Amino acid sequence: MEISSTHTIEASIRSDFDRIAAAGEEHWDNNRHYHSYLLRQLKGRCSHALDVGCGSGMFTRALAARAQQVSGFDLSPEMIGHAETASAMCGNVRYCVADVMTIHFPVGGAGCVASIATLHHLPIQDALARMKAAVAPGGVLLILDLYRAETMMDRLVGAPAACMSMLLRLLHTGRLRPPRAVRLAWQAHARNDRYPTLAEIRSICACVLPGARVRRHLLWRYSIVWNAPADGV
Ligand SMILES: C[S@@+](CC[C@H](N)C(=O)[O-])C[C@H]1O[C@@H](n2cnc3c(N)ncnc32)[C@H](O)[C@@H]1O
Numbered sequence: 306m307e308i309s310s311t312h313t314i315e316a317s318i319r320s321d322f323d324r325i326a327a328a329g330e331e332h333w334d335n336n337r338h339y340h341s342y343l344l345r346q347l348k349g350r351c352s353h354a355l356d357v358g359c360g361s362g363m364f365t366r367a368l369a370a371r372a373q374q375v376s377g378f379d380l381s382p383e384m385i386g387h388a389e390t391a392s393a394m395c396g397n398v399r400y401c402v403a404d405v406m407t408i409h410f411p412v413g414g415a416g417c418v419a420s421i422a423t424l425h426h427l428p429i430q431d432a433l434a435r436m437k438a439a440v441a442p443g444g445v446l447l448i449l450d451l452y453r454a455e456t457m458m459d460r461l462v463g464a465p466a467a468c469m470s471m472l473l474r475l476l477h478t479g480r481l482r483p484p485r486a487v488r489l490a491w492q493a494h495a496r497n498d499r500y501p502t503l504a505e506i507r508s509i510c511a512c513v514l515p516g517a518r519v520r521r522h523l524l525w526r527y528s529i530v531w532n533a534p535a536d537g538v
Contacts, residue, residue, distance in 0.1 A: 315380060315404060318426055321494040322381035326361060328486040333477035335470055335524040336421050336449060340367050342522075343419065343447045346530045347371055351416025351444065357405045357436060358423025362388030362398070368419065369395045378403045406432065410439035419447040425500050433513045433529075440533045446514070448529035452521075453500040466523050503527055 344367060352373045356365040359377030361384050368375045369392075377400045379385050385400045392398045401408070406427060410418075418436045433448075440446050454460050471481055482488060501509075503521060510517045510529060517531035 317497060319380045319382075321490070321497075322360070322379070323383040325487070325490040325494060326381060326383035326387050328490040329484060331478070331483055331487060332363075333474060335473075335526065337363060337477075338473055338524060339421075339449050339522060339526065339528065340364055343421075343449060343528065344368075344371065346445055346447055347417055348445075351441075353415045353441075354417040354419065355410065355415045355436075355439060357418065357420035357432075358426070359388060359400065360384045360422075362392050362400065364419060364421050365398055365400070366392055366395055368417065369398050372417065373397060374399075376401065378405050378408060380404055406435070410435065412438050413441050415439050416441050416444040417447065418444070421449045422451065424448055424450040425498065429501060429506075430509050430513055433509065437514060437531065437533075440531075442533055443535040444533045446517075446529070446531040446533070449522075449526055451500045451525050452503045452506065452527050454525075455502040455504065459503070462521075462523060463525075466525055470524055 340363070343364070350371050350373070354368045354372035354375045356362070356368060356375060356377040359365045359379050362377050365375055365377040365388065375398045377388055377398065379388070379400070379402065382402050385402045388400050392400070418439050420436060424432060436446055452459070454463065475481055483491070503519070506527060506529070507519050510519050514529065514531045517529050520528050522528060
């Protein structure tokens with residue numbers, strides 16, 4: 306029973322993101338605004354980086370400049386198709402259509418494990434534990450995702466966030482809103498999307514990733530930065 310409902314959820318996520326990918330690649334979204342922040346958490350270069358739930362590979366390609374080899378994983382074949390086309394010039398990037406909850410990540414094999422806007426699709430605690438296990442000693446785990454507004458503070462940032470988001474989109478794309486096909490595809494997906502609250506994220510991190518820094522960002526997002534001890538303990 307549980308297995309078949311898990312399969313149904315994955316099938317629906319896969320078809321949502323196949324539709325979003327088919328609606329057309331956008332070169333800007335609110336996650337993109339935080340790429341430079343995430344990259345600043347990486348000290349120097351690393352040998353292998355993983356992008357968990359890589360979508361069309363926007364961040365995977367950014368990681369390619371900081372790692373000898375980058376692997377991007379995503380459930381959606383359409384997304385991976387876009388990622389491969391867009392990454393044709395990056396010789397050190399490879400993609401794989403896979404469920405990141407079942408694929409084998411070599412334990413302690415990656416200097417950087419990153420995941421953007423994907424954690425809320427996964428069983429959060431188990432997913433963080435899997436990603437943590439893949440980080441090499443001295444490496445870093447980087448998460449960016451969305452949270453659900455719960456507190457007065459969460460709601461207060463909504464208005465400035467909406468203004469900032471529109472302004473950034475205008476600057477980067479010349480439009481105030483995404484094209485209609487993209488909007489409709491995201492609206493259909495949003496009907497089944499559920500985000501954790503910041504308090505839930507902090508409590509899970511305290512248990513799975515002691516010492517991690519959890520930070521709220523203006524555009525409805527939070528980040529988790531966890532540095533693995535250099536001695537692997
Ligand atoms: C909102 S998109 C973000 C994509 C990309 N990280 C970015 O920043 O553009 C979330 C991605 O997570 C992927 N995803 C969700 N559940 C997954 C799973 N179990 N295994 C692999 N990918 C998954 C979806 O297919 C989708 O492409």
